[in-house]
Amino acid sequence: MILSHTIMLLFTISTAMSSADLMQDITNSSGIELSSTSGTLPSREILEVNGGGLALLDYDSDGDLDLFVANGATLADPEHGPGSRLYENISSESGILFKDVTPGSGIRISRWAMGAAAGDHDGDGQVDLYVTCYGPNILLRNLGDGTFEDATEQAGVGTTGWSTSAAFGDLDADGDLDLFVVNYLEFDHEQPPARSLYKGHDVMGGPHGLPATGDVLFENIGDGRFRNATESSGLAEVEPAYGLNLAILDMNGDGHLDVLVGNDSMPNHLLLQEPGGDGIRLAESGQSHGIASNMDGHDQATMGIAVGDINGDARPDFFTTNFSSDTNTLHLAAPDGLWDDRTMATGLGLRSRSMLGWGTAFADLDHDGDEDLLMVNGHVYPQATLDSMDSEYLQPPVFMERDGSRFKTSRATEHWLATPHRDRTLVTGDLDRDGDLDLIIGELNGPVRILQNNIETDRRGVIIGLLDEREGAGDRYAPGARLVISAGDEKFTRWIPGGACFQSTMPPEVHISIPPGIEMIDVEVSWPSGERTAHKRVPVSNQILLRRTD
């Protein structure tokens, strides 16, 4: 009797504590019962440590966000893993709920999948998927009836080797989506590299010592077909690097989309477009723009990339997550077009030294109007402990709350931030369409976790998406577009993400929270084509779709 009372009491306390948390882990009731596969535990080779990416997309055009999970395989048989999964969002007023629709979707990817990019590659109004793999990548064409077909060969976007991330973006501003694929390194699971040393410990080999592989650009030539533009764009001239991630947006405000590639232990690549020529031309200038490395010129192991406007100047600032015993890095855009490493000055440096960071995002989770910083963490070496490597193998997510121009660790005792994991990636999106941002976190060889946002403030959450409905528009959801939103006296700058996170794709929409009493907002959109449209006095609702018509 006493025992049952005690259990009841503990249950009550536990429930009360978790319901007070900003984010509540609802995985158990979400309908997602997937423990991802990325080799076996403990990880033995570098191929096993990235985990699989996530993509939030509306594959069935019903207005909510569905989920694709890139799932891996094992070293014993990289071509035949348990398979990537597609989940349909069937949430209702009773809560967030997903349904595994993989079996009837035509998606049969058992190859070791790494990343996922979502975009309407053929302009038919349906969101397609590009899945990066260890082995040939796969383009899944959305047929519009809830099913996909493998269109890789037809589209001409096949690759070999090991790709990590990819993203769609209309780089040549011709109205359709081009595709940028980030490659990592040459790895042969049958002949793995020699082992290495880290802080005096025997660890898995790589990336050092393994040949890096160059990234690939596919230019959309219409009718759902692409041509390999790696050579013609100048990308082939860029020194290959251990690429892990990318962000596509207009970096320098010249009206053309550019690409930032985050590289592991090598300089990041800033690929700025050189407009005016025939086709896409990219020139690498990360070093001279101050974004290739940290402020001391030291290369870092860039894993995740978050894009936001920290200082309210409408220019893109970048936060990157890095290896342990190093700091994460915040590069602030300066008025002269360069970026400055302001990690220390914003309080983001020292506290990240014991963390090995992966997916990251700026997000106004707590609806206070500014974007906080979220990152998920976990070490690559299974033997990592604080004692052996100054960093634990399992690490909790970190939420850094904005404090004016700086960041401070916040809510660390809340359950969702107190529990360590082997996390690798995250995506944010309004899963239940209530106007706030929920989270999906992917863990290495662990569950895909769904965290529902419980925020209750007097500020109102607003999700804004874009839809280009002009005749012939292929990049309908405008990845890479910038939105400057005015709500009363407050101004917000957001980007429709092209890439970022880690091996994942965020939904093509932005989120803000606005002061109470605001009924209308103004939005200025900088489209990927460089054109701008002004949308005045847009009525406020939880979900706003800004349409562009002829």
Add this chain to the structure above:
Amino acid sequence: MKPAITSLLLLLLLQGCRGGTPEEVSGNETRDAGIKIPAIDGDLAVAYRLIEEGDTGPARIRLRGWMDTHGEDARALFLFGLAYHSERRYARSTEWFRRSLDATPVYPPSAHFLGWSSYYLGDVDTSIEAFGRHIKMTPGEGDSHYGLGLLALDAGDLEEAEARFNDARRLQLDRPDRIDGVSKALVRMAELDELQGNRNTARLHLEEAVKIDPDRVEAWHRLARCCRRLGDDSAAVDAEQQHAAALRRNTPRTGFPE
């Protein structure tokens, strides 16, 4: 920053030893606190040399043997910590530095290195406390002021950071054996200048840093950017070349798999 190398050099410097052996500095007094730093001599000096040469395992074995005979001694415990510190295993080194600080004879460098090990672990509070403790024991120690300057920068207290970097520079300025300490401070003073929009002053500080310490890799990198932004492309190109040359001479350890 190159913690292991810098720290080992610093050890020599803390003992007032200018390239000599630890025995040569026995009985040295710190400059202004009057606390006598006990000598690292005999077998401890041998262990120290092993650490310096990277033979940290044999050094620890020797230190264990020494402590079996002599008991826990602050100097031996410090060297144990130093061995781990030089391996960049800071969680472990902090334990030994802490033990050293609880033991006798009082050995001030343990506080200094506890400050750095904790810094590299991201343990801000311990780092601040340890550097502060070291400065109380040896107020003239510029590198602990430098550490506190970095921590102030991380806390957003630019005024305090500026004062600390100035102290670090001033306290080491007239010591030829502390050139790297001065140049480090100058680099960070330039960072504060840039944060406050004083790019010309930043350039002067960086130029002074590379003049006295041409191996200061990050100073060349920052100087190149600074010159580029000031429109002096020629100086920027020169600094970039010097940066590349400094890197070749002195490849920074990244902390990634070796």
